[in-house]
Amino acid sequence: MLPKIRDFLHYPILTISGGDITPGSIILGVAVVFTSAILASLASRWLLRLLGSRGLSSGAQFAASKILRYSVVLLGILVGLSSMGLRLDALFAASAVLAVGIGFGLQNIAQNFVSGLVLLIEQPVAKGDFVKVGNSVGVIEDIGLRATQILTRDQETIIVPNSELMTSPVINHSRPTPHLRIDVKVDASAKSDPALVRETLLAVAAAHPEVLGDMGSEVRLDQCNEPAFVFSLLVWISNPHDDLRIASDLRFAIEAAFRDKGIEGPIPERITYARDGLPRPLREQNEN
Template sequence: MLALLSGYLTLAYFLAVKLLWVSVVASTAYLLIACFGDICETLLSPKQPGGMALGSALGLSARHQAQASTVLAGIGRTLLLLTALLLAFLPSGSSPGDLLASFTQMDVTSKSLGNLNIVPSDILMALICLVVGLLGVRVLKEWFGERLLPETNMDAGMQASLVTLIGYIGFVLVVAVVMSTLKISLTNLTWVVSALSVGIGFGLQAIVQNFISGLILLTERPVKVGDWVSLAGVEGDIRRINVRATEIQMGDRSTVIVPNSQFITQNVRNVTMGNALGVVGITLTLPLETDVLQIRELLLQAFTEHEAILDTPAPSVTFKDLTNTGLIISASGYVNSPRSVGGARSDLLFTVLGRLRELGVALSAPQSMVLINEGAGKETPEENP
């Protein structure tokens, strides 16, 4: 509009044509991308009739079929998006092949910047590669984390580790491409490496140690996202493993930032590693005259009736000890997760205490002996340890 009002009719015509062309390309690309995604969903998804028939004919499992649908849809959308970008910036009267050829014939004979073999066109291309590369890595991480990996049988911790590693690898590749575009060799970075070495020796040693420890945590996976860990007085769920530190969410919903090196150099208690089951235990001290068989049936019934207690392994009741203070009986059962232990134990204590009162059975009270001081004529009760 400004070009038209200023009298630049040719420029106004050019801008109007380019804007119309970009709008047509963008609209067509959006429709084609949506259509291609719907086609993949209809023909390959195991949730659709067409996908079910194709899977039965080819003998594919539902999980592999869903993965194939996600991968093909991602590849197709990427190709359509790249084609749309080439067409949108296509010069007038040129074909997509001419545009690609023009990129390979860019003028690189400009003057260098000082002693470095870097020309202005290389800087422009490096900036474009950096922006496009970082955006591509971000999109790739979101695609893996939200589309592809949820279709696999990997646990949430493994998925988070893979997405993080993909981000690291992608960032390294982007930096390598940018350096290659700028024609920077490793020999030109000798002074940078030397400066980093001095910095590591003086103040960056802890940062590098935490970074290496983070890579070990992501590859060896002694702890992973979602684990319930206890470390140096900090206990909670791991929410995220970053480059330098790990985020642990406490029971009060607060977050503690723990350096990664502590997971490598200190003893870590991982409650959910290996066995995801939790154990609910109750110990009762009863009077000596109590019918232990009746108490055994009461505890087994209470554990069996609770919805959180698993049938396998079955609950058990153990006669732990017989002392002068009473009978010590212990009962235990398993729940699906260690996080469910506290709630299940509280419910069972309410139930067991109520049923003991109905039967008229009291818990054993601590015994005491009375010392009589004949001279003063007073009785002093003293608790018997």
């Protein structure tokens, strides 16, 4: 029985570049690749704990563990192919010949693959960063070899090709600091005292617990034409994820403060229609 099993395992199924591929070599190669995948996972977890104990940032830990995992898996695949009976030198020579033809068909995949390695090594963006890509805003959940996953505010996952992160403008709100300045537009009646409006807006900003007062709030008068003055309240916050919520809180507080101070909002211009069907402001009618 044993001789038959041994003969079966060593029976040459295929010969490639002078190397015999047998059932035994296939089993051995698959086992090597499977073992390398397990070792890669264990090694990446060990490296995460090691770098975490050294105080490295989460983005650097993630990048280093990813690179280590890919390296171990790649080494396991090469060893597995060699265990199957494939001659790696002949395989590399053949792959160099086929690279030109395959490159045209897999150009985008190769570009994303290289971009993924650059992202992991250079880390212009890292896992956990709050970024804006195009019209999408969210947190980077994972950087793979082909694409990056971004989790939006609405808990939707967007798959962005790595090459797009390298070639398109990307706003990283987490670098160099997570501090973000938000701009809250405020309209007030042209009859209002601009100094009082400025004082009220700064008081509202100072009263909000999540506004960074030490970084300084600012009020700008953007427009001073009738029927309204347009102000901008510029404040700094520590967490860019909360910009919409904090801006909404400030608007609620500004509306209440304006009522307390007697500051009027812009007076809307009422429009009526003359007999000729053309719109005409009501005040022009009164003048006539």
